[in-house]
Amino acid sequence: MKKENFFLKYKTFTIFLILAILIVLTAIFAPVVSGGVDPTASDLTQAIEAPSSEHIFGTDKMGRDIYARVIYGSRVSLTASFSIVAIVFVVGLVLGILAGYFGGWVDTVIMRIADMMIAFPGLVLALAVAGIMGASVRNAVLAISLVTWPKYARLARSLVMKIRHRDYVDAAIVTGSKTFYMLSRYMLPNALPTLVITAATDIGSMMLELAALSFLGFGAIPPTPEWGLMLSEGRAYMQSAPWLMIFPGLAIFITVVVFNMLGDSLRDILDPKSE
């Protein structure tokens, strides 16, 4: 009864939650959704075919089915961007809480490193890191994580600092609460909600950054079905086969819109103050 009310009350959230779940299900059940077509199976006799009843999104230069590749592409995109968000969330949260709680040299070291990363255009460093470490989805994930965690660390630190010297915190310490207990029962719950909101609203932009790296050739490598990579492969055939860049692009756009909307509506629910 209570749950029903919640979903009815926040209609936007519910709609985009359902859409997001659909996208996730598509990724999980990609073999079913693509009708059993192998996204990497090439057939040069069917290369560059326009959308038809047989290949509803057409085929690429290797004769691979674009529809299957777009469906399978959601796997790479979702796992990679969720990984990035998870990594920066955990790393940022832990380092931020430690910096804010202990202060002193711990704070100085962590925050100086974070400042250094922030005082620098993120994409440039991510590009350099991903490029130098060699192209792969894993390296792209690491590169983007490397330049994104400071944002979370700063946020967590500022949230912890706000309550660090409140009377009830000092009282808990004086009465002998263990440090781990203090961190997990006082500091963590205080920092968590804001960070969750930030993470939720960041999923979309992580997808975009990842696709951009793949597009430049510093992320997924052929023949992986990845949307950014597919766009980059389709570029050369823009004139003769525009469907090569229409469908992967639409896939990125729709997925990012859904996750952005989901993040935004979640923020409106959890934090009604901001707009």
Add this chain to the structure above:
Amino acid sequence: MILCSPLCLCKLFLEREEFYLSKKQLISRLLQIVVVLIGISFITFLLTYVSPGDPVRHMLTASGTMPTDETVNAIRQEMGLNDPFFTQYFRWVGNCLHGDFGDSYMLHKPVVTLLAARLWPTLKLTIFSVILMLIIAVPLGMISAVYKDSWIDYLVRGITFLGVSLPNFWVGLLLMLAFCVKIQIFPVISSGGDFKSMVLPSLTLAIAMSSKYTRQVRTAVLEELSSDYVIGAKARGVKSWKILWLNVFPNSLLPLITMLGLSIGSLLGGTSVVEVIFSYPGLGNLAVSAITSCDYYLIQGYVLWVAVIYMVINLLVDLSYYFVDPRMRLKR
């Protein structure tokens, strides 16, 4: 040369006592820049050092020979690539301080020359796209704020929402498809760097940015509109258009200056995708090919340059506040 101009500027600021930004703050900002540069140079150098690719092998393969292990090793020895990490690092830093960022393996030219040649096209592209973005975002944001909660506000908000979710490389490709392939009014390859070849790349960048900025302008204008002085001016009978254009508008631009500074800074590095799509001869395009071909000196030089430019722009932006906002400049 690039290090000289901020120093001159700082001297200028140090001589003027009335500036609120104290000498101490300014010096600490400059120190911060130095620390960041040391950190960034160290990280990029470390990464190239531990990376799996071997530049010598790349270089030789590119020139058409199949390198043997002996020749590779001999060349590595000659270039000092077999020296211990810190020896290499300090040698490189020392050279950089003398303005020598090394030679590009691939292009066999000094890194400084290569970067300098590409800096202006990218700067031009950046400035042009920021201007284009402002032309789109400022009126939209103003209209959206002034007619808050009307249909036009919802329309603008909806469009900007979709806009921030658009991948800019896709926008670039679609624009190219529309204007270069279908109706052929712009060149597919923007190699010239002339006005015509800048239109589509900067439009791509502007579209991506303007969604974000339209929202920012809207928020800033709404905040200004709700401030007391607007009520005060209305109570004095001042006309709405005067309140909006002579008071609210200039004030709401103030918070945008910081954002603009950040955007210009990150555009200098972040134009890579668009430059690659349109084959635009800028810094980002050069960097991408340098990374692909393991041209380490070029990568390191590029990262350092962008870092310096980015931080100098941000410092200038902060200093600019002391001109434009009297509350910062004058003590009570």
Add this chain to the structure above:
Amino acid sequence: MALLEIKNACISYGSREIVKDFNLTLEPGQLCSIVGESGSGKTTVIRAVLGLLPGGGKVTGGDILFEGNSLLGKSKEEWRKLRGTEISMIFQDSGAMMNPTRKIGASYVEYIRTHEKDISKQDAWDKAVRMLERMRLPSGDNIMRSYPFQLSGGMRQRVGIAMGMTYEPKLLLADEPTSALDVTTQAQIIRQFMELRDDFGTNIIMVTHNLGVAAYMSDYLIVMKDGLIEDQGDRDYILHHSENAYTKMLLDAVPSLGGERYV
């Protein structure tokens, strides 16, 4: 004829009714105070007179008559022309009511040139300086060249009064004009208000939470609570004869010094 007449005014924000059935008749030469705690709707009433209800606020019933004419029936432009000439308003912090990034002179000249289209910038400036000096602000020229935040609270309030009095309005609305000031400055500003009434014959409606200040200055007082008029009458009645429990409670809250009530 009464200068201002508010008849059964009801004011709402959206579906929430903030002020119910408010009545007020201001006779010429009177200083009337509306007293109440925050949230009582007192500020809403004078904002409505000026047509400056914040977003979503609307007069949903009754009428407001100025010199016998309904203000609610006026066009936006007609109402705008009245503001700052016939009806002026002074706020709790007049400094905050001026653009913080422009000098006081710029805001003042902008205001004068709004209502006198043909006046030159220099003449407008001189007029402003004369007005400032009339309100006992020495070196008006310097003040015009300052930013609002560079002046003290008392000076800012005098600037606000000077601006409000530029066109010698028939009606001056004052919203907590002394609440942000220290006691000494408060006393000076109160005295200045009373001189305005005596020297210019300005009619004043003042809104305040301080019944002590209100009773000291006013001819007539209205006590508001939760959007309704709780009690009203002349000074003598409110101070000594009212049987209203709320009025008594407000009176008891007035600070007293050495056993004597500080009114």
